[in-house]
Amino acid sequence: MAVAPAPGPPPPHTPAEVRPVGRVVLDLPLSHLDRPFDYTVSRAQDADAVPGARVRVRFAGKQRDGFLLERREASDHDGALSPLAKVVSAEPVLTPEVARLVRGVADHYAGSFSDVMRLAVPPRHAATEKAAPGAGPSADLPDAPPQPFGAYPAGPGYLAALADGRSPRAAWQVTPSADASGDWALGLAAAARAAVEGGRGAVLVVPDQRDVEQLKQACAAALGPTGFAVLVAEAGPAARYRAFLRALRGEVKVVIGNRAAAFAPVRDLGLVALWDDGDDLLAEPRAPYPHAREVLALRAAQQGAGALFAGYARTAEVQAWVEQGWLRELAQDRVALRHTAPHVKVSADTDRALERDPAARAARLPHEVFTLMRSVLPQGPVLVQVPRAGYLVALVCQDCREPARCRHCGGPTRAGRGRTGDGPQATCTWCGRLQVGWECPICGSHRFRAPVVGSERTAEELGKAFPGTAVRQSSAGQVAATVPATSAIVVATPGAEPRAEGGYAGAVLLDTPLLLLRADLRATEEALRRWLNAVALVRSGSDGGSVIAVGESSGRALQALVRVDPAGLASRELVDRADAHFPPAAKLVTVEGRPEALAEFIELAQLPPNAELLGPVALPPERRPGEPAALAGDVGLSRLTLRAPRSEGAALVRAAKDVAAIRSARKSDGALRIRVDPVTVG
Structure with missing residues (x-):
């Protein structure tokens, strides 16, 4: 039978034929089995049973899939061991670095190794694996294209450090502008090129497919069309596995993609980079719900790689790393920022504006909006951001x-x-x-x-107000990629704003209170993030780019927007969260399940001394869009919230994981959903 070994130091490296014991991690999500098991390796399997290979073993009377972590001279168990049933593939798809990362992520999020492993290693595609490998990475890089780091005082030094083989870590505060200095994709590609010039690899992660396409064009210019691989789940099983193998076999040194690419097996990793970490698409919706930001930070720390967290906005998590000194600030000085970023103002922010339009503060489209649009429409398109789609x-x-x-x-x-x-x-x-x-x-x-x-009614109203001007719409289901530089009004919802050739001449941000009124801890920083993503599509202030936001001018988020100061807002958010004991200033764990399962959790939990236990509270029934309440899912779920100081965060997560293991071993009724520092707190 398979026996779990006692922990011990890894044995020294010896030839494969004298290491008859294989340590295997099974594809089992059960928490109490979250550890490797020892099996014997036969002489016939010796050549193929390499660390990282896919294997099949017999466990609890059934054939189970798993990965061979390592070969050992002997097991720590004195009894007989079961043999490996089969080596499915000799391809070492689980590298030691990725295995260590998977273990770290699982422990950080109170999950199991197998759950994270499914996110890190794509399913096998036999035909792709058996195909002839491609050529290795080319030593010749194309001529370096223009890159934006020259506009940032610390930018050239950051690239030089990467090219010298060092591991700098920075929070890149990208100036929101259609100016070249705001081209984040060229910046990430330039950083990856610097890592390659230093003889190392890079992993670049972005939220969605639109960002992948933009980064793909930038990397093709900086690294050549075959100098990188694109690893995205949307590509399909064969294409995803092919990109995975190209990185695994060393055919490319750079991998780009969405959150799944954070685990890409890049050799000699020198840089991890992430764009727009506040986008909720970077949070994995499957257990144990890891966030790409935390995965890349953990990977940079484990492998001694450089890091680059870039965005027009700034999350409290990245700000905390800056204030702790783990990341260094990489931003333009305020003088250059005023010329590069568009001019931003809030409607009805002066007494003179109120005298001219007394109803400006109550109006959805005050007079100043029409004034700005009339003045900039002759110079090019105007973007109008509306929070909601529909009529x-x-x-x-x-x-x-x-x-x-x-x-x-x-x-x-x-x-x-x-x-x-x-x-x-x-x-x-x-x-x-x-x-x-x-x-x-x-x-x-x-x-x-x-x-x-909604956006449809807004487009209709603006079409009547500006007869003869083209009105275009972009929202979920009909997202436009680009619009021409001709005079037009473009009405779009957040995240669906198309890029304009040469940038928009101006932008209008409507219904700003709607984004701020969400019952969510991150409502303020998320609102500023969406506004800045729209501002970034507008021409620089030196080229006449103008933005007007309709809302209460005294609001903290709108004031940060006018100053183009996301770091300042993030710093104040961090202070507020510390006062309220919320992430990232404190560790938060939520547990959802039926009341009887939560009662058992409370009984078993061995919490650290300063931990708080809040709840449980009943949750509203989960309902799919358009589904009546009578057809909603489980209506008996409750939520328990555990909170502890950051210094006791690891102990709190370990306590939650221990309870999950005990309940798994007991085969307790009722599943529990455990989330560590959830993205949505409300």
Whole structure:
């Protein structure tokens, strides 16, 4: 039978034929089996049973898949060992560096090795693996293209350190502008080139496919079209595994991709880089829910690699690393920033503006918005960012402001473009029924209004206000990649803003309070991140680029936007979170499950001395978009929140993982979902 060995120092390296014991980690998500097991390796398997190979073993009466971690001279167990059933492939797909990273990530997030391993190593594609390997990396690089680091005082020194084989770590505060100094993709490609010139490799991670395409073009110019591999899950099994093997076999030194690329087996790693770490797409939705930012930081620390965390905005997590000295600031000075970034202002921020337009603070489209658009439209396109897609997104009673609900199923209603005799046509978002003769159950009114206006209605209103001007839309489902430099109004939702040739002449940020009113710990920094991503598409201030935001001018986030000071906002956010004992100033673990499972968790947990236990509290039923409450999933879930000072964070995570292991061994009823420092806290 397989026996778990006692921990001990690794044996010295000896020839394979005298190492008959193979240490195997199984593809089992059970917490109490989260450790390697020893098996014997036969002489017939000796050549193929290399560390990192896929194997199959017999465990608990069943054939199980796993990976061979190492070969040893002897087992720490005195009894007989089971033999390896089969070496599935001799390709060493789990390198020692990646195995150590997987172990570190699993421990950091209270998960199991096998759960993280599935994220790190893609499924085998036999035909791709058996194909002839490609050529190794070319020693010749193309001529270096222009890069933005020259506009940043510490930029050239950072690249020089990478090229010299050192490992600098920086938080790159990219200036939000369509100017060349704001081209983050060229910057990341230049950093990867510097690492390659120093004889090392690089991993570059971005949130989504649009970013991958932009970075792909930049890397082709800096490294050549075959000088890097693109590792994304969307590419399909064969293409993803081919890119993985190119990095594993040393055919390329640079890998780019989305969050899955953070585990890419790049040889001689010299740089890990991440763009826009505040994007929630970088948080893995599968257990143990690791964030690419933490994975890359852990990898840089383990392998002694350089790091570059870049963004127009700044998260509290990156700011904490800056204040701790783990990252160095890489930003433009304030004088250069004022010329490079577009000019940003908030509507109705002066008494003179209020005298001219007394209703400016209450109006959704105040006079200043039209003034700016008229002045810049002759110079090029204008971007209008609207937080919500659709026409009239939600409806409430005109008289008492009670949410308008469907008379048949109780679902929320929304308005379309059509009209009935009583006003705009309303339909239910759950059952789709037309709300004819709707009546408010509170006050009896038959009229409703839309407190939230979507991008479609905004485009319609602006089209009427600017007849003869083209109006384009970009939102989920119909995202435009680019727009020409001709005069036009482009209405887009956050994340769907197309790039304009030469940059937008101006931008308008509408409905800014909607982003700030989200019940989420990260609402303020997320709002600023979305606004700055739009500002970054506008021409520099020296080229006349102008941005106006409609909202309360005294708000902290809008003040940071006007100053283009995301680092200052992140610093204040960090102070506030320290006062409230929230991440990253404290360690937070949430546990979700049925009340009886949470009660068992509380009974078993051995928490550190200064840990707090909050809850449990009942959770609302999870509901898919458009699904009535009656069809929602499990309605009996609750959430338990554990919190501890950062100094006791590792002990808190270990306590949660120990409970999971005990419950797994007991085969306790009711699954638990454990999240460490969850992205959404609200």
